Amino acid sequence: MATRPPAEGKPWELAAHPRLAKGTLVGVVVLDGWGEAPPDPFNCIHAADTPTLDALKKAAPARWRLIKAHGTAVGLPTDDDMGNSEVGHNALGAGQIYAQGAKLVDLALASGKIYEGEGFKYIRQSFDDGTLHLIGLLSDGGVHSRFDQLQLLLKGASEHGAKRIRVHVLTDGRDVLDGSSVRFVEMLEEDLARLREKGVDARVASGGGRMYVTMDRYENDWQVVKRGWDAHVLGEAPHKFKNALEAVKKLREDPKANDQYLPPFVIVDESGKPVGPIQDGDAVVTFNFRADRMVMLAKALEYENFDKFDRIRFPKIRYAGMLQYDGELKLPSHYLVAPPEIERTSGEYLARNGVRTYACSETVKFGHVTFFWNGNRSGYFNPSLEKYEEIPSDIGIPFNVQPKMKALEIAQKARDAILSRKFDQVRVNIANGDMVGHTGDIEATIVGCKAADEAVKIILDAIEQVGGIFVLTADHGNAEDMAKRDKSGKPLRDKDGKVQTLTSHTLNPVPIAIGGPGLAPGVRFRTDLPNAGLANVAATVMNLHGFEAPEHYEPTLIEVVDK
Ligand SMILES: O=C(O)[C@H](O)COP(=O)(O)O
Ligand SMILES: [Mn+2]
Ligand SMILES: [Mn+2]
Incomplete structure (x- = not known):
């Protein structure tokens, strides 16, 4: 992992590729959550009508293959870690494998360095007179946070002087099984009870389901964050309970309840007073390491001037993120662990070499093809060469009710960008x-996959018209497997005999396909890189733009043979 020499001081100019010409349009399509798995009733991609993608597969092995999208191939701690959008798009855009947030936090906790850093020293100043609040996702999905890291942080913070701790829990059910919130809260309560035995006043103070409370992303719906603010900061929510276990158990009694969407709740004392609103002088840590779904709350917690919703009260706190979530905005300004310094991304190289880029997705994935693609950096490298376009996602409608989402609109925007001939690269996420x-709704997912295939067709047709090249891939698996399985691959059943729905990503590889009339006839996938992963895509795309990739990039997937 990242053993290549750093590129500091090296020139930005890319050498011309000896065999591939510059100036051909390259369309880059990322199908989000689109892995490869054997045919099976729980494989929605297989079950869906996807003629466009099926046709591409026929070009294997020369122009269609599989690449790794999980575990150490994308900088995660182990090969048991499923891929996710952040690490997937980071790898796709950066062309290098970086130790990611999950891994960096593990290392900082294991070595104890987390307690020596500036961020912890900063929040510690509040420990004598104030409360330490920990806000984040209660999950062992390893996508946004990990439960064992929360456990270590609770223990470590109390050993380093925190006397009063309040935890604000967001239930998952998206990266882990729905219903697992109960077990996580039980385990957390056990840990907090042990801390109380040691004289630390530690309790859960508030919570809610991640998709309804706090963890919105890309400013899709600030009301989600406001619900979190009201519960975590103001101590106000429609549901009040005496403890967190009672809260999740009671809220889950509603037949439609789902961990992802539990309503906000606060924990109150005997007299009905919230046990842990955030007050002047307190310390706050958002313990998610992943940026996209924490950065909105980070803005609300940190920015003096803020107009996204009425905060009612803006306590004077010492706030630190687990990581710094946005390297460009330097937000939050304090953090416990330094984020991976993802530098020299393909986006920056191509912009510095004159490549004109258009990137587009709908709101819920917009930052994936821009912010994550560019190494967790918001904004343009060169506004005169780049255009990023966001199509507003549906708000307040679950995606299984509108499974076509904005696939068609994204494809039409991409088509227009391609046909305008104003861009050299047109990049989308579908x-x-x-x-x-993630909704776990198989029927709806099949409809969604078909819509994605139709979108791809529109884009490929436009590429055909301008004589361009396409690169089609995915960031990790999801829709190709909707069943939780045992080690032998057999679907697991619950006590009523129903197959357990897998709402999360998977460990499966993803396809990559290249083609289009502009692709030189002798271009084909190399056969000497059987373990290649998402990080090999950036060099490949650079080649297709007519450039050699920088030496420190993971190797290109393609070679050019004489035809
Ligand atoms: O944030 C989410 O929606 C899930 O936890 C992970 O999905 P993503 O990595 O595809 O965004
Ligand atoms: Mn996902
Ligand atoms: Mn994704």
């Missing part, structure tokens, strides 16, 4: 496989 896959 969200259906992932966003509908």
Whole structure:
């Protein structure tokens, strides 16, 4: 992992590729949550009508293959870690494998360095007179946060002087099984009870389901964050309970309840007073390491001037993120662990070499093809060469109700960008496989996959018209497997005999296909890189733009043979 020499001081100019010409349009399509798995009733991609993608597969092995999209191939701690959008798009855009947030936090906790850093020293100043609040996702999905890291942080913070701790829990059910919130809260309560035995006043103070409370992304719906603010900061929510276990158990009694969407709740004392609103002088840590779904709350917690909703009260706190979530905005300004310094991304190289880029997705994935693609950096490298376009996602409608999402609109925007001939690269993310896959609704996911295929067709037709090249791939698996399985691959059943729905991503590889009239006839996938992963895509795309990739990039997937 990242063993290549750093590129500091090296020139930005890319050498011309000896065999591939510059100036051909390259369309880059990322199908979100689109892995490869054997045919099976729980494989929605297989079940869906996807003629465009099926046709591409026929070009294997020369122009269609599989690449790794999980675990160490994308900088995660182990090969048991499923892929996710952040690490997937980071790898796709950066062309290098970086130790990612999950891994960096593990290392900082294991070595104890987390307690020596500036961020912890900063929040510690509040420990004598104030409360330490920990806000984040209660999950062992390893996508946004990990439960064992929360456990270590609770223990470590109390050993380093925190006397009063309040935890604000967001239930998952998206990266882990629905219903697992109960077990996580039980385990957390056990840990907090142990801390209380040691004289630390530690309790859960508030919570809610991640998709309804706090963890919105890309400013899709600030009301989600406001619900979190009201519960975590103001101590106000429609549901009040004496403890967190009672809260999740009671809220889950509603037949439609789902961990992802539990309503906000606060924990109150005997007299009905919230046990842990955030007050002047307190310390706050958002313990998610992943940026996209924490950065909105980070803005609300940190920015003096803020107009996204009425905060009612803006406490004077010492706030630190687990990581710094946005390297460009330097937000939050304090953090416990330094984020991976993802530098020299393909986006920056191509912009510095004159490549004109258009990137587009709908809101829920917009930052994936821009912010994550560019190494967790918001904004343009060169506004005169780049255009990023966002199509507003549906708000307040679950994606299994609108499984086509904005696939068609994204494809039409991409088509227009391609036909305008104003761009050298047109890059999109098509969200259906992932966003509908996360709902666990098989029928809807099949509809979503078909819509994604139709979108791809529109884009490929436009590429055909301008004589361009396409690169089609995905960031990790999701829709290709909707069943939780045992080690032998057999679907697991619950006590009523029903197959357990897998709402999360998977460990499966993803396809990559290249083609289009502009692709030189002798271009084909190399056969000497059987373990290649998402990080090999950037060099490949650079080649197709007519450039050699920088030396420190993971190797290109393609070679050019004489025809
Ligand atoms: O944030 C989410 O929606 C899920 O936890 C992960 O999905 P993504 O990595 O595809 O965004
Ligand atoms: Mn994704
Ligand atoms: Mn996802």
